[in-house]
Amino acid sequence: MPGFCEKQSKTPECTRQTAAAPDARQFSLSGLWRARKIYCGVEAGLRDQDKKKDWLAMPELSLAEDIKLDLAVAMPGVASGYDRHQWVKYGTCSGMVADDYYGRALKMLAVVNASEVQKLFADNLGGTIREEEVKAAFDTAFGPGAGNRVKMRCSKDGDRRVITGLTIGLGEMDDGGRADDLSALIAAAGETKFGCREGVVDEAGLQ
Known part of the structure; x- marks a missing residue:
């Protein structure tokens, strides 16, 4: 945000x-x-x-x-x-x-916010994180290959490139007990290009 x-x-x-x-x-x-x-x-x-x-x-x-x-x-x-x-x-x-x-x-958001992905971003406020770090955090949190189903967006801010969002691919799942299993939903999605390869985790109140 x-x-x-x-x-x-x-x-x-x-x-x-x-x-x-x-x-x-x-x-x-x-x-x-x-x-x-x-x-x-x-x-x-x-x-x-x-x-x-x-x-x-x-x-x-x-x-x-x-x-x-x-x-x-x-x-x-x-x-x-x-x-x-x-x-x-x-x-x-x-x-x-x-x-x-x-x-x-x-x-789903609560699961992401309780995961290694949120920890990675919170631990690097004001710093730069890279594609391989984000993918590794997703793999740790949601299983091997999860990071290949994520896209990161960034925006130029002066001489910085700040991270503005993550899009997580989710596959089609029925309600047979797995519809709210985020790891299963991510695994069922197709792979995607990551997008922005590195960016700053911006801190609030520094516009």
């Missing part, structure tokens, strides 16, 4: 970010996407509103109170209506209701 905020410092979620906030040391949730499927059953007016990024004017999601509270922490972009955008564009294609969609995403 701090890396994202280097370029989006005026958004509500970034103006309120502090070094003590959970998103300063842990991964935040961007979304849970089904490849090549968007805006399933969404009427044209709402699609247009979403594309204009007029997210806070879109209908508020009806979520259970515990999901709503957890999501506001895990996805700081809720302050900008980002949860509504993610649901309208991607969640509507998930085959789930909003509570289940975000509940599942929150469980």
Whole structure:
């Protein structure tokens, strides 16, 4: 999140970010996407509103109170209506209701944030980490080859290249006891190019 905020410092979620906030040391949730499927059953007016990024004017999601509270922490972009955008564009294609969609995403995020991957990033705040280190952390946390199913994104910030996100590939799994097994989901995904080969783990509050 701090890396994202280097370029989006005026958004509500970034103006309120502090070094003590959970998103300063842990991964935040961007979304849970089904490849090549968007805006399933969404009427044209709402699609247009979403594309204009007029997210806070879109209908508020009806979520259970515990999901709503957890999501506001895990996805700081809720302050900008980002949860509504993610649901309208991607969640509507998930085959789930909003509570289940975000509940599942929150469980996966919690697993990543309790793993060697989060430890690697937290231990290197302000420093540079490289592709092989990230892949090794994923392999340790989720099994051999997991790191080959991850893509890292970076953005230029002056003379630095800061890390702005990780995309984790997930395979199609049924609900026969493994649908929430993150290691199994990652193993079922195809391999991908890693993307940004090294970047700075940005610290909060240094825009």
